[in-house]
Amino acid sequence: MNFEIKYKDARGRVGVLKTPHGNVITPALMPVIHPGRQTLDVKKFGAEIVITNAYIIYKNKDLRIKALENGVHNLINFSGPIVTDSGSFQLSEYGDIDVSNQDIIEFQEKIGADIGTSLDIPTPPFVKRGRAEKELEITIKRAKESLNVRKDMMLNSVVQGSTYIDLRAKCAQTIGGMDFEVHPIGAVVPLMESYQYSTLLDVIMSSVDNLPDSRPRHLMGAGHPMIFAFTVALGCDLFDSAAYILYAQDDRFLMPNGTYKLENLYQMPCSCEVCCTYTPDDLRKMPKDARMKLIAQHNLNISFAEIRLIKQSISEGSLWELVEERCRVHPYLLEALRNLKKYTSKIEKYDPSNKKSAFFYTGSESLQRVEINRHLNKLKRLSISKRLLILPPSEKPYSKNISLNINNFYSNIENLNLNVLGTSDDLQVIVVDVPFAIIPLEIDEVYPLAQNESPSTLDEDAKKFVYRILMNHLNKYEEVIISADIMKMFENSLESSLKSQLKYEYKNSSLKIDLDDERKVKYIADYQFGSGSGKALFNGNINIVKSKKTGKIRHVYDNDKLIATLRASDGVLVLGKEGALRLHRYLPYPHNRVIVNEEAEPFAVEGKSIFAKFIIDCDSNIRSSEEILIVNSKDELLAFGRSILCGPEMMDFKTGQAVKTRKGGF
């Protein structure tokens, strides 16, 4: 178990990969080092790990002897972790190689590679199924064999299967069940070279979703920074590439927004030292070798900068925004982003519940974001009143900015007394807005319902999306009162269909809405923990303490026992001891629970964080950054805290923290 998670966003993660030659923070780019003729010191540019080719070393007598005598680290003069490839690349390029799987595994271990690779068959995209199946069999056979051959060396096992997603899935499941450390996703270079990003998406998702979460996945041969953010969001952790040098040989500059040819360059494209020091003319006048070296330096600078920016985005919860920005740089990448819709549920369960960053709407593609899907699912947890009042959007949080000047309503109630609305208990008030569609006023401060921004000019997809959700929602209520502004929001085409449902029109009504504090915290609890949780948590002699400064709800007590605190930054309930007890009583096992083994019990009770290896079971629906309960196998409440990993990860990981405990001991 050589891998643990530090930060998460989308299905991406910042992780730590432990190797004999040191730790690597992922996502990481592994520059390809030619064992015979490397001139750039890639460490200087930020490389923590590199990849070199064991087959080339094996085949060259000089290199072989040196590597066997002094080790591969010495040979390529790199003191950090080294991954070796096995010759599969040569196999795919030249059709045949003259070394056996066993020999090349043994050789990689002998020269001291940190992570070795078995001799897989890189089956190209779109081959006939028979060939893909046959070659996959060999790949898996050799993978198995490599496990018997290796002694201590960490091992790659490559997912193959061409573009047959069932074969990719089967391969991933098979090798994922064996004792490997890292999983490359192989033979995808032709897809990237031909901009077939949607097929790449399918290949990656069918692989990633069937591999253990606890091992890093390496998108083999991916070295163009324009796809790093997108593929990290899908769950890729490692990139390797000779692109920095291959592109440089061809006078091409890598950039996160594409590739620039020197012949077309009028200005240097980035902020790196090379781009700040030279002009395109300077480079054009240089001897080929000097020029190539400088362009390779730029390529490394910009690639590592993109990796850093991705890590930064994961750490602050803005990876989606970065992905949606990057996917604009080529229409086929945008197409892949649009196709990501297919995988919403496979990504949503890994995406953290709460983030430090606001949700930014970057275009109609943002409607597919997993946060929206999650919100609509969580809405089902809320109780339904008899009557529904629908308000137009205002500044967020809506409940603080409801306009009292709404002066035209439509309703299906014949004799509506609008003045009664404010105090009625059987009335549900929602705001309709882009992109979260339906926002009950009680939960309008819960992340991300207040922490999002979108343009006020709506695109057609947004209108259609919100309209569809709204129409479905209306059906749940006997009586509906809707502000005329909502009609305007959706323009004439929609007005007709709504108006026919809501035939009574009321003008010049003045409206006052009192949000009951107890109702509010109960709704938030239901939204956060599930139906009925509010009632279970907040009963007894409820005392709601508000901030004197902001007037916002801060704490909820039963007499002097703290049930929960409403976190000001994101409107989320953080349990107090009494709240944890009540929630544990209410929610049936294993809901919202992490079950730890006996060894961990005393640590949990002391309030220490829970490491993944102590977890024997959990609610598989737990997302990261949720408030959860920690119990033993008898379902005795030990502690409560915030999940760092999501349910499936908690079960799969054996290293690293899984839960940040808030308090223990009952």
Added chain:
Amino acid sequence: MNFEIKYKDARGRVGVLKTPHGNVITPALMPVIHPGRQTLDVKKFGAEIVITNAYIIYKNKDLRIKALENGVHNLINFSGPIVTDSGSFQLSEYGDIDVSNQDIIEFQEKIGADIGTSLDIPTPPFVKRGRAEKELEITIKRAKESLNVRKDMMLNSVVQGSTYIDLRAKCAQTIGGMDFEVHPIGAVVPLMESYQYSTLLDVIMSSVDNLPDSRPRHLMGAGHPMIFAFTVALGCDLFDSAAYILYAQDDRFLMPNGTYKLENLYQMPCSCEVCCTYTPDDLRKMPKDARMKLIAQHNLNISFAEIRLIKQSISEGSLWELVEERCRVHPYLLEALRNLKKYTSKIEKYDPSNKKSAFFYTGSESLQRVEINRHLNKLKRLSISKRLLILPPSEKPYSKNISLNINNFYSNIENLNLNVLGTSDDLQVIVVDVPFAIIPLEIDEVYPLAQNESPSTLDEDAKKFVYRILMNHLNKYEEVIISADIMKMFENSLESSLKSQLKYEYKNSSLKIDLDDERKVKYIADYQFGSGSGKALFNGNINIVKSKKTGKIRHVYDNDKLIATLRASDGVLVLGKEGALRLHRYLPYPHNRVIVNEEAEPFAVEGKSIFAKFIIDCDSNIRSSEEILIVNSKDELLAFGRSILCGPEMMDFKTGQAVKTRKGGF
């Protein structure tokens, strides 16, 4: 006349601003230099021009004496062009200053400023109209006065008028009619600070569209790289800002995708030397001063890199793509991009007709691009046949990839013989596709109809847009035959309305479409030069020469006289001598013409390029990068060539090339 244009894209330009201390390539960022305490050598980071504050120098006895004795260049140790501000900033910040307009103008000239500024009143956004009007009067009065006071110094005259776009326009027209060299757009900082980019858009467009094209416009106080691309596309040429140092003082990193606070940084965000050398922890541990200096360096590095990337994008014709990418970084910037629709015509006339880059669809906002609007307008130039055949999209160019397997058609013709289609002369064949909607097969290789990419998954705006255009187009034809794939493309909702118009259904038809070469070049000519141009150009004994290699049309002759060449890269007709003569005969004065004075006649006849100062009139509808005719005031054809400037620019500029002549002498 100190400004000329080198490259253009959108309404942006790469230009050369000439000053006594050297030339500056615009767009340019002018770092603000504090005259008393500058520590960074901004030249090292790419600054070609800086701005400093004459009022601060004037008020400080020490600085004043030094500046008067040795000049401002010596004082701030910068040998390039220096702009001085007048104290307006202090006026806006502190309400009052104690220097007269005349005194500060004289002082700026005495200390040797390259470009001085009069004492305008920076009226904030959203003040009462009365105040805006009153202050604008003073601003204009002082501007006039400054013209009388200055001797040789170049002068800024600032556009004010708060957020009243009519006042901005009036101010721009008034001072644009006077003898200034540069026009700042003032008092916009509060709009940028509060993310009111849509209002900023209105302020910029009302200013830019009423200022002379031949002078650079300076977006005053703009220093955040996230808005550079957008505002350059609107016509801004200069930026000035203390942001690099102000943000650094506050531990904030400028980035084209927003601002990063050091306290939230896990990884350094860019590829610059600072970001490659230090970690966020390194910086956090540093003394404040050292840290600030490094962050300021990063801020300068990334800001100048963005300016370079913008210049690069203009030079290659991909500025729209960069703008659409950058506008995703904040929803309010996206809102401004969506509001750009209002200004389509004001931007379209400046946007070049032909570009080196393909058109990339980056999201539904791309439907607003001026190229699409222009295409739909040019379509009106084409003759209409009796019958219309509508095909679904295929790979581009469509005419080379029409599928013969289309096996289901709808039509309003009862007895349709589909086999006759291919040879019928009264039949128009179009492809319907996103984003150009209607593409007649004859012109499908003309830029950008073949040089564009969009995702195959359509957004609702694209469907609605293309559908609307299609329905309008259908009305022009008596008989319509439409492939069933088009129905599928627009889904069920649209199928119903189309089907009712087209009630006859035909299955299993095989289709052959022969594109007549002569018809093709005539259509291209009509599209490019106007209705009837094809007939006028291509008559007589037409001989079409094709490339042996590609089979594409290369040249069109009448006997041995070259009428035109069809440029392979973008499918545009480049006139031959005979073509120029025929077009000149056909198109009425002043269509497609640039009229030069007597002085320029011999140069034109010799085939030398036409400089703007020789142009006495022109067709105001000429766009840049079009094939045009060069005549004298008697409308005698002198030469023909490619426009570098558009019509309005040709009339306004007095320096630089306006037309690249291909051939002269008849």
